[in-house]
Amino acid sequence: MIKTHILGFPRMGEQRELKTALERHWRGELDTDALEAQAATLRARHWTLQRNAGLDHVTVGDFALYDHVANLIQLLGCEPARFGFTGRETPLQRYFAMARGTAAHVHADGCGCGTAPGEGVPALEMTKWFDTNYHYLVPEFDGATQFSLNAERLLAEVDEAIALPASPKVALLGPVSFLYLGKSKQEGFDRLVLLKRLLPAYEQLLTRLAARGVTWVQLDEPILGLDLPPAWADALRLAYARLGVVGQPLLLATYFSPLAGNLDLACELAVAGLHVDAVRAPGELLAVAMKLPQDRELSVGIVDGRNIWRSDLDQALGQLRKVQALRGGRLWVAPSCSLLHVPFSLRDDKALDTELQGWLAGAVEKLDELRVLKRALWGDEASVARELAEARVAHAARAVSPRVRNGTVAARVKALPADADRRRSPFAARRAAQRQRLRLPAFPTTTIGSFPQTPAIRAARAAFKRGQLPEGDYRQAMQREIELAVRKQEALGLDVLVHGEAERNDMVEYFGEQLSGFAFTANGWVQSYGSRCVKPPVLFGDVSRPQAMTVDWTVFAQRLTSKPMKGMLTGPITILQWSFVRDDQPRADTALQIALAIRDEVADLEAAGIAVIQIDEPAIREGLPLRRADWGAYLAWATRAFRVAASPVRDDTQIHTHMCYSEFNDILPEIAAMDADVITIETSRSDMELLRGFGDFRYPNEIGPGVYDIHSPRVPDAAEMLRLLQKAAAVIPPELLWVNPDCGLKTRGWPETEAALQQMVQAAQTLRRQLA
Ligand SMILES: CN1c2c(nc(N)[nH]c2=O)NC[C@@H]1CNc1ccc(C(=O)N[C@@H](CCC(=O)N[C@@H](CCC(=O)N[C@@H](CCC(=O)O)C(=O)O)C(=O)O)C(=O)O)cc1
Numbered sequence: 200m201i202k203t204h205i206l207g208f209p210r211m212g213e214q215r216e217l218k219t220a221l222e223r224h225w226r227g228e229l230d231t232d233a234l235e236a237q238a239a240t241l242r243a244r245h246w247t248l249q250r251n252a253g254l255d256h257v258t259v260g261d262f263a264l265y266d267h268v269a270n271l272i273q274l275l276g277c278e279p280a281r282f283g284f285t286g287r288e289t290p291l292q293r294y295f296a297m298a299r300g301t302a303a304h305v306h307a308d309g310c311g312c313g314t315a316p317g318e319g320v321p322a323l324e325m326t327k328w329f330d331t332n333y334h335y336l337v338p339e340f341d342g343a344t345q346f347s348l349n350a351e352r353l354l355a356e357v358d359e360a361i362a363l364p365a366s367p368k369v370a371l372l373g374p375v376s377f378l379y380l381g382k383s384k385q386e387g388f389d390r391l392v393l394l395k396r397l398l399p400a401y402e403q404l405l406t407r408l409a410a411r412g413v414t415w416v417q418l419d420e421p422i423l424g425l426d427l428p429p430a431w432a433d434a435l436r437l438a439y440a441r442l443g444v445v446g447q448p449l450l451l452a453t454y455f456s457p458l459a460g461n462l463d464l465a466c467e468l469a470v471a472g473l474h475v476d477a478v479r480a481p482g483e484l485l486a487v488a489m490k491l492p493q494d495r496e497l498s499v500g501i502v503d504g505r506n507i508w509r510s511d512l513d514q515a516l517g518q519l520r521k522v523q524a525l526r527g528g529r530l531w532v533a534p535s536c537s538l539l540h541v542p543f544s545l546r547d548d549k550a551l552d553t554e555l556q557g558w559l560a561g562a563v564e565k566l567d568e569l570r571v572l573k574r575a576l577w578g579d580e581a582s583v584a585r586e587l588a589e590a591r592v593a594h595a596a597r598a599v600s601p602r603v604r605n606g607t608v609a610a611r612v613k614a615l616p617a618d619a620d621r622r623r624s625p626f627a628a629r630r631a632a633q634r635q636r637l638r639l640p641a642f643p644t645t646t647i648g649s650f651p652q653t654p655a656i657r658a659a660r661a662a663f664k665r666g667q668l669p670e671g672d673y674r675q676a677m678q679r680e681i682e683l684a685v686r687k688q689e690a691l692g693l694d695v696l697v698h699g700e701a702e703r704n705d706m707v708e709y710f711g712e713q714l715s716g717f718a719f720t721a722n723g724w725v726q727s728y729g730s731r732c733v734k735p736p737v738l739f740g741d742v743s744r745p746q747a748m749t750v751d752w753t754v755f756a757q758r759l760t761s762k763p764m765k766g767m768l769t770g771p772i773t774i775l776q777w778s779f780v781r782d783d784q785p786r787a788d789t790a791l792q793i794a795l796a797i798r799d800e801v802a803d804l805e806a807a808g809i810a811v812i813q814i815d816e817p818a819i820r821e822g823l824p825l826r827r828a829d830w831g832a833y834l835a836w837a838t839r840a841f842r843v844a845a846s847p848v849r850d851d852t853q854i855h856t857h858m859c860y861s862e863f864n865d866i867l868p869e870i871a872a873m874d875a876d877v878i879t880i881e882t883s884r885s886d887m888e889l890l891r892g893f894g895d896f897r898y899p900n901e902i903g904p905g906v907y908d909i910h911s912p913r914v915p916d917a918a919e920m921l922r923l924l925q926k927a928a929a930v931i932p933p934e935l936l937w938v939n940p941d942c943g944l945k946t947r948g949w950p951e952t953e954a955a956l957q958q959m960v961q962a963a964q965t966l967r968r969q970l971a
C-alpha cells in the first residue's frame with residue numbers, strides 16, 4: 200500500500216492572514232475569540248488542501264500561534280517559573296508572555312521569578328531551528344522543572360480535523376529532541392535527568408490521542424541527524440521502549456541530515472514507522488529500507504521541504520520503486536521535512552515570469568507532487584501522464600536555459616588571484632591606519648544598521664511597488680527617513696552612524712532584487728519567527744552585479760554628517776543561506792559568485808569615500824553542516840567567500856561584520872580567520888556568556904558585544920548595560936571593545952529605540968570615565 204502525508208504545513212496562510220491577525224491582536228484591535236477563529240479557519244483551509252491532494256492523513260499539531268516548540272512547552276506544562284504566572288492569566292496570555300516577554304510584571308507573593316517589580320520579564324530565548332532561518336523558543340530547564348499535561352488545545356484541533364472530516368495524524372516534537380533543544384538554566388544541571396519526569400506526560404498524551412481516534416502520531420526526533428553523545432542515544436532507546444508500547448502507533452521522524460552513525464539506532468527503536476529525509480541523505484535510503492524491520496512503515500521524504508525547485512518526478516519514482524520493491528510494496532511518501540520552510544504557493548506569483556514559475560514548487564504544488572507520485576506508484580501512471588510530462592519538460596528546460604549560465608562570471612571566477620581573499624596588511628597595521636583616520640573615542644558606540652521600519656516606510660514602499668507612488672517621490676520619502684535617522688543618531692551622540700536601511704525591504708531580498716541570477720517573488724513568504732516573515736529570493740543562475748546597489752543611499756547619508764557613516768552590506772554566506780539556492784552546482788561555487796558581487800560594492804563604497812563598511816554575516820553559523828565531519832570544508836569556503844568580499848579595500852578602511860542568534864564558541868578560529876576589523880555579536884540574552892569564548896580564545900580584532908536585546912520593546916537602563924560592559928571588559932581587552940545593541944532595530948518603534956540608545960550611550964560614557 201502507498202500512503203502520502205506531510206510533516207507540517209506553512210501556518211501563516213496564503214495571504215499571511217495569521218500575521219495580520221496576530222499583530223492586530225497584540226495591538227489590541229482583535230480579541231482572543233476572533234484570533235482563534237482566524238487560526239481555526241486557516242487550519243481547516245490547510246487540511247482541506249491536504250485532503251484534496253489525496254493525502255491519507257492531514258497533519259495536526261504543526262500549527263502554532265507563535266512557534267511549535269512554545270506550544271509544546273505549554274502542552275507539557277513546563278512554563279518557566281521566572282514568568283511568575285499567578286494562575287489568573289489565560290493560557291494564551293501566558294503563551295504570548297513567554298514568546299514576547301512582558302512589559303511590566305506584577306509579582307505574586309513568592310513567585311520567585313528573579314526580577315524587580317515592574318521590570319518586566321524577558322521572553323524565552325529564540326534560536327535557529329537547526330540549519331533553517333526559522334527560530335524556535337528555547338525551553339528552559341532546571342532541577343525544579345515539572346511536567347503536567349495540558350492537552351486541551353491540541354485535542355480541540357484534533358476534533359476540528361475529525362469534524363472536517365479528515366483523518367488526523369498528530370505531529371509533535373519528540374521528548375528527547377525537546378530536552379536536547381532546551382537549555383539547562385542551572386549551573387551544571389544535566390537536563391537529560393528530566394526524561395523520566397517527562398515521559399509520563401507523553402504517555403498520557405498518547406493514550407488520550409488514541410482514545411480520540413487518532414491513528415498515527417508523528418514524533419519528530421531531528422537530533423538523530425546530529426552527532427549524538429552516547430547518553431542522548433541511550434535516552435532515545437529508553438524513551439521509545441516506553442512510548443512504543445502505549446498502544447498509539449508512532450511514526451518517528453528525522454530530517455535535515457543523514458542518520459550516519461545513528462542509522463542502526465533509528466531502525467531499532469520500537470516504533471511503528473520511521474520517516475527519513477531522502478533529499479538530504481539520498482545515499483542512506485536503501486540501507487534504511489533494508490535495515491528497518493518489515494513490520495514497520497517507512498516514510499520516504501523525497502519531495503524537498505527546504506527548497507522550491509519542482510521535483511524531478513522521474514528520478515523520485517525511480518528511487519521510490521527501489522524502496523517499494525524492498526518493502527513488499529509498502530511505502531509512505533512525503534516531503535523531506537515540514538513544509539514550514541517553503542512559501543505557501545508559487546504557482547501564480549505575480550513577480551515571477553511563467554518560465555520560472557514552471558521550475559518552482561511551493562507547499563501547495565508539493566502536495567500535488569505527492570498526489571502524482573502516489574498515483575504513479577499505484578501503477579496508475581496513465582492518469583498522471585500529463586503532470587509527469589510537464590515536470591519532465593520543465594526540468595529539461597531549466598538544465599539548458601541560457602538564463603542560468605553566464606560566461607563572464609565563470610571567466611572571472613577562473614581568473615581570480617589566489618590572494619584575492621587577503622587584506623593588504625595584518626590587523627595591527629590596519630588598526631593604526633584606521634585609528635588615525637577615524638579618531639574614535641574609547642568604547643565607540645554604533646548600531647547594527649537598521650532603524651525602525653515604520654508603517655509609513657512600509658506603506659510608501661508598497662505604494663511604490665504598486666505603481667501608485669512615482670520613483671522620485673519614493674526616493675525622497677526614503678531620504679527623509681535617512682535624514683531623520685542621522686539627526687537622531689547625532690542627537691544621541693553615537694560615534695559611528697548608519698543610514699538606517701529605510702529603503703530595504705529585507706537585508707537579503709534587497710540585494711537579491713538587484714543582482715542578476717536572482718528572481719524575487721511577490722508573495723513567497725516564509726515564517727522566520729512569530730508573526731515575522733521573510734521572502735527569500737530565488738537564486739537560479741550565475742550571479743553578477745549590473746550596477747552599484749547601496750552607494751547612492753550611503754553617500755547621501757554621509758553628506759548629512761561629519762561623523763563616519765557605516766556602509767551596510769549583507770555578506771555572501773547570509774545571502775546564500777537566506778535565499779532559495781540553485782541545486783545544480785555546489786553551494787561553495789554560488790557563494791563565491793555572490794562574494795564577487797559584494798566585493799565590487801565594497802570597492803565602490805570605498806571609492807565614494809566611505810571609511811567604515813559592515814558586511815553582515817548573521818547566517819554563517821546557521822549554514823554549518825549538522826554533522827561535525829563536514830564543518831571543516833564548509834568553514835573553509837564560507838570564510839574565504841567573506842574575505843573575498845571584504846578584501847579589496849585599503850588599510851584605513853574599516854571592515855565590520857555582524858552576527859546574531861548564534862553560539863559561536865565552537866567556530867572561533869574560523870570567525871577570527873574572517874579577519875574583519877570589528878565584529879559585533881549578539882550577547883545580551885546570554886548575559887555576555889557567549890563572549891567568554893572570545894576572551895578565552897583571545898579573539899585578535901575589535902569586538903562589539905551586544906548590550907541589549909532588540910527583540911523586546913523593553914527599554915533596559917544604563918546601569919544594566921554598564922554591568923554587561925564591565926563583564927565584557929573583564930574578558931576582552933577594553934581597548935578592543937565597542938558598544939552596540941545585539942542586532943538591527945527594524946522591528947522596534949522609535950520611542951523605545953531612542954530611549955534605549957540614550958541609555959546605551961550613557962553606559963559607554965560611564966565606562967569611559969571608569970576604564971579609559
Ligand atoms: C535578521 N533576520 C533576518 C533573517 N532573514 C532575513 N531574510 N532577513 C532578516 O532580517 N533571519 C534572521 C533574522 C530574523 N528577523 C526578522 C526580523 C524582522 C522581520 C520582518 O520584519 N519581516 C517583515 C517583512 C519585511 C519585508 O520584507 N517587508 C517588505 C514588505 C512589507 C509588507 O508586507 N508590505 C505589505 C504592505 C504594507 C503596507 O501597505 O503598509 C504588502 O506588501 O502586502 C517591505 O518593507 O517592503 C514582516 O512584516 O514580517 C523578519 C525577520
Ligand SMILES: N[C@@H](CCS)C(=O)O
Nearest residue numbers: 647648649815817943
Ligand atoms: N544590518 C542588519 C543586520 C541584521 S542581522 C540590521 O541592522 O537589521
Ligand SMILES: [Zn+2]
Nearest residue numbers: 817859942943
Ligand atoms: Zn543581527
